[in-house]
Amino acid sequence: MRKIIVIGSPGAGKSTFSKQLASRLDIPVYHLDALFWKPGWVESSREELKQNQFQLINHEKWIIDGNFRSTIDIRIEAADTVILLDRSRWICLYRVLKRRVMYRNTIRSDMGKGCPERVHPEFMKYVWRFPKDKLAPLKEKLAMVRHEKNVFVLTTENEVERFLVSVQGDANERM
Template sequence: MKKIALIGSSGAGKSTLSRELTAMLSIPVYHLDQLNWREGCEEVSREEQIRLQDEIFEKEEWIIDGNYGGTLSKRVEEADTILFFDFPRMLCMTRAAKRVLKYRNTVRPDMAEGCPERFDYEFFKYIWNFPEQKTPHIVKRLRELPSDKRVVHFNKPSDVERFLSTLRKKQAQIK
């Protein structure tokens, strides 16, 4: 695992896992929310998103967390490992609500400076509709990948814990 893409609904835990992975593997992490937003919560153009990600793809190792569908295909093509969070909508909604409360009126660690956390109806609607509107496309895209790609499909938080436990054991054997 040298090039890892974490994808799935907002509130699933992608940023949390990416921080754990970067600490464990010493691979730099790039949060798409930091790259794709500017001061004042203005989203960069799709062209800029592509350019920024292409710069990351040139590196030997990286962890990228974020779901931005417009650049998803290229991310999963470039990654050797794809971690897909396919969690129930209520879990993602609950986690997103907790995040809003925790970081209310401040900038969370994986977001661009100048973009404080706040409640946004459209954002929660996006999370609620994710299973019907986004997941089928993601699953189809992941099935089309070549067999040399490692795809890990998490359906519940215990799947993530099991993955981390296995990874910790492997890391301990290396050391």
């Protein structure tokens, strides 16, 4: 595993998981939200996002977390490993709200500079509808690349922890 993407609903734990995985594998992690959002919650153009990703995938190793469906094919094609965090909508909603409280008036390390934490009704609706609206197309994409990529779907905290422990074990064996 040298080129890894981590996808899933907002609040699924992508950024936290990616940071933990990066630490275990000694691979840099890039957060798409930090690349996409400019100060004041101004969106980058799709072309800017594509160009940023083309630059990233040319590196020798990386972890990229985030969905951005309009550019996901770029990352899937370049990756050797795809990890889908398929968590319940209740967990995702809880985490989004918890993060809002924890990072009130501050900026998370996985977000764009000048983009303090916020939650609005449209975003909550997006999180709630993610399993119905977004998950099936993601799983279809993964089914198409399952034979050429390492694909992992992690649905519980125990699966996430076991995966991270197994990766740590693999990293130790390589040393």
